[in-house]
Amino acid sequence: MTSKGKIIVFGIAFWYPLAGVTYQFLHYLIGLRRLGYDPYYVEDSGRWVYDPRLNDLSPDASANVAAVAPILERHGFEGRWAFRGNYPEGRCFGMTEEEIPRLYREADAFLNVTAAQELREEHLSIPRRIYVESDPFPAQVRAAQGDEGTLRTLAAHDVHFSFGENLGHDDCLLPTVGIDWLPTRQPVVVDLWADGGPPPDAAYTTITTWHNKGKDIEFEGRTWYWTKDREFKKHLDLPRRTGAPFELALGDDEEALRLLREHGWGRRDSVRISSDVEAYRSYIQRSRGEWTVARDQYTRPRTGWFSDRSACYLAAGRPVVTEDTGFGKFLPNGEGLFAFSDTDEAVAAVERIESDPARHQRAAKEIARDYFEAAKVVGSLMERAGL
Numbered sequence: 001m002t003s004k005g006k007i008i009v010f011g012i013a014f015w016y017p018l019a020g021v022t023y024q025f026l027h028y029l030i031g032l033r034r035l036g037y038d039p040y041y042v043e044d045s046g047r048w049v050y051d052p053r054l055n056d057l058s059p060d061a062s063a064n065v066a067a068v069a070p071i072l073e074r075h076g077f078e079g080r081w082a083f084r085g086n087y088p089e090g091r092c093f094g095m096t097e098e099e100i101p102r103l104y105r106e107a108d109a110f111l112n113v114t115a116a117q118e119l120r121e122e123h124l125s126i127p128r129r130i131y132v133e134s135d136p137f138p139a140q141v142r143a144a145q146g147d148e149g150t151l152r153t154l155a156a157h158d159v160h161f162s163f164g165e166n167l168g169h170d171d172c173l174l175p176t177v178g179i180d181w182l183p184t185r186q187p188v189v190v191d192l193w194a195d196g197g198p199p200p201d202a203a204y205t206t207i208t209t210w211h212n213k214g215k216d217i218e219f220e221g222r223t224w225y226w227t228k229d230r231e232f233k234k235h236l237d238l239p240r241r242t243g244a245p246f247e248l249a250l251g252d253d254e255e256a257l258r259l260l261r262e263h264g265w266g267r268r269d270s271v272r273i274s275s276d277v278e279a280y281r282s283y284i285q286r287s288r289g290e291w292t293v294a295r296d297q298y299t300r301p302r303t304g305w306f307s308d309r310s311a312c313y314l315a316a317g318r319p320v321v322t323e324d325t326g327f328g329k330f331l332p333n334g335e336g337l338f339a340f341s342d343t344d345e346a347v348a349a350v351e352r353i354e355s356d357p358a359r360h361q362r363a364a365k366e367i368a369r370d371y372f373e374a375a376k377v378v379g380s381l382m383e384r385a386g387l
Contacts, residue, residue, distance in 0.1 A: 003038040005108030005387065008126070010042055010117035013072075014083045015049045017064040019273070019280030020207065022071055024134075024308050027187045028113060029077060031374030035382065040103060041072060041081040042095075045118060048087065052275065061085055065093045071277055109387055112157065115139065119156045130385050131157035132184065136164025136174065136305055137297040141219045143177040154179060159385045166304030166326045173301035183330070184381050186308035187374035190365075193315035195285040197361065203245035204321070204350065206292035207270050207283065207309060208232075210248075210256040217297065224297045229256065231293035231323060235343045238291065239264040242350045246291060249273050249283065284309075285316050289353060289360075291346065294323040302326035314368040319360040321349040331371055336363025 009032070011025040025041060032039035051058040065083050072081045082095035082103075095103065101122055109128035110117075114135070117123065131154065133139060142150040154160065154177075165183035166172040208228060215226035232248075236259060239246045247266030250256060260267050273283045284290075290313040298305040304326040313320050314337065324339035333339050338349035353360045370376075 004036045006038045006040065006103070006106055007032055007387075008040050008042050008103065008107050008110040010044075010110055010112045012043070012114055012116045013041070013068050014043045014061060014064045015045065015047070015116070017050075017052065017067045019275065019277045020309050020312075022068055022277055023192075023280070023312065024186065025113065026071065026075060027189050027308075027374050028111065028378060029072075030075060030189045030192075031187045031378035032382075033076070034375050035379050037382075039077075039080070040095075040107075041077060042084075042100065042103070043117070044082070044084045044086055044100065044123075045116070046086045049085075052271065059085065059087065059089055061091065061093070067275075069094065109385070111381075115153065119153065124156060128159075128385060128387060129157045130381075131160045132381070133160070133162040133164070133181075134186070134308070135297075136162050136167060136303045137224065137301065138217060140167070140174045140177060141217055141224075143179075144175040145219075151177075161381060161385075164298075164303035164305050165330045166302055169302075169304075169329075171302050171326065172304070174303060182381075182384055183304070185306055185330075185372060185377055186311050187377035188308075188311045188315045188368060188372040189374045190315045190368050190372070193281065193285070193312060193317075193368075195316050198286055198288050198318070201245070202286055202288040203247040203266055204289050204291040205247045205249060205268075205283065205287040206290050207249040207273060207280070208292065209270070210250050210253045224300065226295055226297055228293055228295060230296065231299075232256075233259070235293070235346055236260075236263040236265070237343065238346060238350070241343070241347050242354070244350055244354060245288070281312075281316075284313055284318065287313070287316075287318055288357075289313065289319040289321065289364075291321045291350070292323070294325050298325045299323055304330060306331065311368065311372045314364045314372065317361045317365040317368075319353050319357075319364045321346055321353070332363075332367055336360050336365075336367050 013025045048057040049061045083093045113132040161184040162181045167181040211229045212227040249268040249270040306327045310320045321338045340346040
């Protein structure tokens with residue numbers, strides 16, 4: 001078959017080698033391939049990688065590459081991936097030092113997913129440069145504040161997409177800084193998540209980090225929060241109020257473990273689940289559904305953002321109850337997927353699911369097929385990007 005063109009996906013799968021991140025980029029690659037493109041996955045950054053064993057940054061990417069590369073190759077991308085540590089003593093894996101610049105010369109476009117790849121002259125020679133933002137808020141605020149690096153990065157791309165589907169709408173508080181932000185959402189290869197149904201004792205779950213430091217942002221005289229613990233603490237009474245089992249997969253956090261135990265929540269080790277793609281998928285498939293919160297930076301400004309992890313729950317046929325970011329303007333709400341703004345609404349959503357679980361499982365799968373299927377989402381993005 002004739003290829004529609006060579007497309008590079010830049011990302012952070014090697015930089016942050018956790019299962020949810022790996023799936024995020026695998027979905028793009030498979031979606032592009034199914035649409036007839038010739039996709040490649042590349043990381044070519046000057047920053048050190050995150051090493052989960054150290055819980056810190058490291059110049060040695062070998063363990064991260066050893067964890068992620070076999071997954072890419074198992075899905076047919078052998079010879080089509082590269083990691084190059086573009087820093088002193090950084091090593092090259094996968095494609096060679098000679099093959100990477102050749103790919104840049106031959107590529108028709110790149111998708112800079114999560115805006116992870118800092119652009120150099122060799123990247124700017126690629127004809128079509130597509131910015132795909134997974135986390136709205138920081139870039140818009142920094143651009144509005146005149147941050148030169150952010151403005152330079154945005155200007156280096158030809159077209160800009162964001163998971164913040166409400167950007168530019170009257171009810172969204174974020175500035176658009178003169179950019180036409182095109183709405184997109186996370187693609188999911190739905191057939192990767194096929195499953196027969198959860199066990200009878202399954203809990204409502206999510207996979208998360210309880211507390212994040214250093215990512216809150218000051219804007220227009222207010223603090224906009226990144227950490228999720230502020231949101232989780234508002235809804236700790238859910239097990240008591242619904243009678244349903246709830247469980248969080250998270251790391252060791254003394255405060256979180258105490259609060260969950262006191263309020264009747266289960267807990268799993270998120271590090272163990274997220275270190276293996278099969279364990280991650282199995283955990284989602286063995287869940288009753290997902291109940292989760294969203295960050296203040298997504299909810300308060302009404303960004304319309306939706307989680308790629310939640311899309312995987314839907315693809316597995318697991319209903320999702322998640323904090324409202326304004327996504328109800330763009331996605332179905334009330335059957336298989338529920339947005340809530342307070343605990344009363346979350347309780348009502350869980351009660352509706354419990355009244356007819358099979359119905360809401362079917363609805364969840366239908367939403368995934370209709371709104372998140374990789375070929376549909378990526379196909380729309382590529383068409384609007386002029387490809």
